[in-house]
Amino acid sequence: MPANLPPEYFKAEERYLRARTLEEKISATQELIRTAPKHKGTEKLLKMLKRRLSKLRAELQKQRARHVSGGPSYHVKREGAAQVALVGMPNSGKSTLLRWLTSARPSVASYPFTTRRPVPGMMQFEDIQIQLVEIPAVIEGSSLGKGLGVLPLSVARNADAIALVIDVSKDPLEQVKILAQELEATGIKLNRKPPKFAIQRRATGGIEVRGVGMFEDGEAELKRALQERNIHNALVIIDEPITAKDLGDALDGSCVYRRAFILATKCMAGEGEKLGQLKGEYGDRFSIIPVASTGGEQEVKRAIFDSLDIIRVYTKRPDEEPAKRPVVLPKGSTISDAAQVVHKDFARGLKFAKVWGSSRFPGQQVPRDYVLQDKDVVELHL
Ligand SMILES: Nc1nc2c(ncn2[C@@H]2O[C@H](COP(=O)(O)OP(=O)(O)OP(=O)(O)O)[C@@H](O)[C@H]2O)c(=O)[nH]1
Ligand SMILES: [Mg+2]
Incomplete structure (x- = not known):
């Protein structure tokens, strides 16, 4: 001791x-x-x-x-190209934001916990719709049942992305810290990648570790963490630095990894310094979108779209016009991925494709693993 x-x-x-x-x-x-x-x-x-x-x-x-379970359901049906949960402390301006960017009409008031159930709204951005869902306010201890409890956090868990709504006129750093902590306490990790490691169980032979130098808490701790979970014989391959906590979270399977960004509300003149602090402390981990009630709606919508890392692709058949509605894909998607969304058979039978937009010249023939960009038009040839 x-x-x-x-x-x-x-x-x-x-x-x-x-x-x-x-x-x-x-x-x-x-x-x-x-x-x-x-x-x-x-x-x-x-x-x-x-x-x-x-x-x-x-x-x-x-x-x-x-x-x-069996009680009131908080599930919000996902609609549109992506679902974004607006998570913030009481009075941070979530409802005001939702009213501004969508046609939803939640009540806005200066007392805390005005919104008591999740409220969805559709945000039109150019030719797609993105669903924003206001989550009832989160406070320190929500994950333990304080305030409106853990239920709101379960909605955030299912969203594609999480927008931390931070009132810049108050204590922005403290708000980010509390929200990240409450989300993490319920197993929602923000802008973190799942740790890269593999465990192959064996019948005998004890625990063999490859890449033990990358386990930050030391080999003894690694073995202890495995034994605690009844893993006594296994080959463990570690590919990048991880801690005992990362390992435990992954083994227990209770974590989800979510894309996240910050919507900095009440950015009025005179709050430049606080916005600067926020950028200084969290700018590396989160993209920060300043929101002022005075305008800039299109810029805010564009910034939200950019933070989601999605692209729009318009597929077409030879001699036909491109589809009016785009297929929405994660950034980094290829021709094969786009074909897969149109039809499974398409992906299988695909011979080649032509691309207008990101290609070197319009209608260039590209291979199946060609990486697409936002607004590309793709002609699929079977
Ligand atoms: N000055 C200013 N006030 C704002 C802004 N956004 C919200 N407010 C005010 O902040 C208070 C709370 O706004 P809401 O939009 O209801 O906040 P909320 O996050 O939905 O609050 P809860 O649902 O209670 O968690 C209201 O009095 C709003 O008028 C803003 O951009 N500028
Ligand atoms: Mg509200």
Whole structure:
């Protein structure tokens, strides 16, 4: 046991031991983390406590999910090219934004929790529609059931992308921190890639690791994490740096990875400094779209579209006009992907394709793995 643990720590530990509900256990564990001194000698202890905390949270989430099943459904049917969840703290301007960009008419008011159920609206951007869904406000502790609880977060989980709606006139850095923390606590990771590793189970032979140098918490910790999950014999191949937490999240299968960006609301004159702070702290991780009620609707719509990393492709048959409505695909999609969306048989029987737009010259013949760009016209030849 590391030295110098203060009396508050022992009190919290007593509370933990006496706790009867998951909520009590979580709160006592948070207290333990807060009161434990932070130095080399307590590193292991803190790591253990944090691991315990995320387990307890996951358990609570499961318990809540069981409780809510059969209750009112928060599911919002996905429509249009993509579904974007507007997630923000109370009064951050989610409803105002939704009214501005779509024809939905949620109530706007200066008191918190005005919106109590998810509200969808369709945003027209050029020739496609993007669905925006206002999620009831999230506060610190939502993932533990505070405020309107975890249910709103479950809607965010199913969306294609998450827009963090941040009121720049208040404390923008704190808001991003809380929202990211609450989303992560329910297993929604923002702008992070799933860790790259593979586990091949074996009958015997213990645990063999390739690329152990990339496991940031050391080999002993890796083995412990596997054994904790009853994996005693396996070949583990690690391709890029990961931590014990990444590994645990992936093994437990409770995480989703979502594209996310920031809509910075109430960007009035005089808020330049705060917007600058936001960019300085989070500009590398999130694209930041400033929104002022004074105008610039088209720019905001374009920026939302750009943040989604999708492209529009217009397919056509030889001697026919291109389709009026585009096929929407993830950025990086190829001719084969486009053909697949038109028809499975098309993809199989495809001989070649011609492209107008991104190609070097109009109507250039391209191979199946040609990477398409937004607004390309593609002629598919069977
Ligand atoms: N000055 C200014 N006020 C805004 C802006 N956007 C929203 N507000 C005000 O902020 C308050 C809250 O706006 P809402 O759009 O209801 O916020 P919300 O995020 O939907 O709030 P909840 O549904 O309660 O979580 C209202 O008084 C709005 O008039 C803005 O761009 N500029
Ligand atoms: Mg609202």
